[in-house]
Amino acid sequence: MKRIGLLGCGTIGTAIAVAIDDGTIPRAELTQVYDISRDAAEGLTAKLSRKPTIMENPHLLSSGPVDIVVEAASQGALTDVALSIIQNRRDLMVMSVGALLDESVRSVIFDAVREYGVSVYVPTGAIAGMDGIRAVRDELDTVTLTTTKHPDSLRGAPFFDVHDAPDIDSIDAPTTIFEGPAVDAVSLFPTNINVAAILSLSGIGGNRTIVRVVADPAAVTNTHMIEAAGEFGRMQYTIENRPSSENPRTSRLALLAAIDMLRGYCSDDGLGFPCT
Template identity: 55%
Template sequence: MKRVGLLGCGAIGSEIAFAIDSGKISAKLTHIYDFSKDNSKKLVDKLQNKPVVTENVGLLAASPVDLIIEAASQDAVRDDILSILQNRKDVMIMSVGALLDESIFDIVMDGCRDFNKRVYLPSGAIIGLDGIRAVQDELDLVTLVTTKNPRALKGAKFFETSTIDPDKITTSVVIYEGNAQEAVKLFPANINVAALLSLAGIGSEKTRVKIIADPCASKNTHEIYAEGKFGKFSIKVENVPSPSNPKTSRLATLAAIECLKKICGTPLNIGT
């Protein structure tokens, strides 16, 4: 049975921990770390099988686990990924936006090669990455249109330099248009899905992103438009937000759990 370590005990990390604890996934959660001691304590208190709470991320990386799941932040990926790979752990990354920084991407790829480790990127809050990958060489255009309630966008770096105040948005409005490369920096906790699309498709400079703030939105909606020599397709997902973090969709958690099941060796593998 695989031993799992968890970096980040928030909305996604906690649900993954509950899925393991309930026996839904054939794995053992043995070590966890969150820089908020309160968040790791709250999680441990709710688990039947108590993992060790490490004092720092270095101790998590060095703990006797097979896989570490990052469900923390892009900063955590930037700061900790090398140490995790050097400690010869496979890693699942949720804060995928960090990988659009070329130097981080190279560290990850070199680390995987040098230490013979794997990195897993679950499909997160979107669907259709199988299709995007399949037509990768024939794609001319990929656009992601994300609509969230301003409440879910609040706190993004974007607002530090923008004249838009998320608290004062009263009608549906396009607040951002640009490419994925820039979008993941301005909205690090909202648009990691743009990084997934970029990595599977035509790259982060060519992948277009539009973000709409809609005060009437009760869902996190992602629309993907892809076009090229192969034809075209469009996909729309209307995600229920996670109750503990409105920025994060429930689908992102479920996709991570499904990915973990696959890693832990479910006998039935469906789809690509």
């Protein structure tokens, strides 16, 4: 039985907690949870038959009886608590992957992982095909991600504050609002473009992976088109994700990928793949 702590009780956190509670993730016990919003943590525990303890602060999450802490909160939350989780010798699963494109954050986390002998797990989230990208990473010349979302899914991103951006309500046709390196995309769209970080970490890094963000008022899916080319040949594929019913920014595939990775971690068949 693996003991799981949960940081963040929103869309993804709730899906994971319910999957543990109803047995979709066998051999798992949700022992403790934390959310910056006490209401969110209480709302989540109310849905569960086996109640975890609600912790008073995020650092306590890893000092109690847990094998792994699942971060499903925000890039800031991950940056704040990753080190204390690892120093407490707990494994860590990361959903706010964009934080890992910051080289200083990544090196602190990965150095600590080596020192304390734990593992960091990064589910493939809202994309697929990362096995292929990883296999050819040494032969890749170019990787481009074109993400198309409804403007409502992009609303509130810092991009609209710091750039000479179009008024989101005036977009009436598919419009490329951003094109640049993934490392910039994840800070300008921190809750919308985690896939850029997953693709970068699997392939040629956040400076060389190019991201296009397209706002399309007719979009009913969150669509990611990946194009990769190099000595190995060329790949091009598209994933059309249904947004989760609770949060239009989060695709249903991201919830399912997280649940699947935890299922592997909690089983003893060795199918939980660590990132480090």
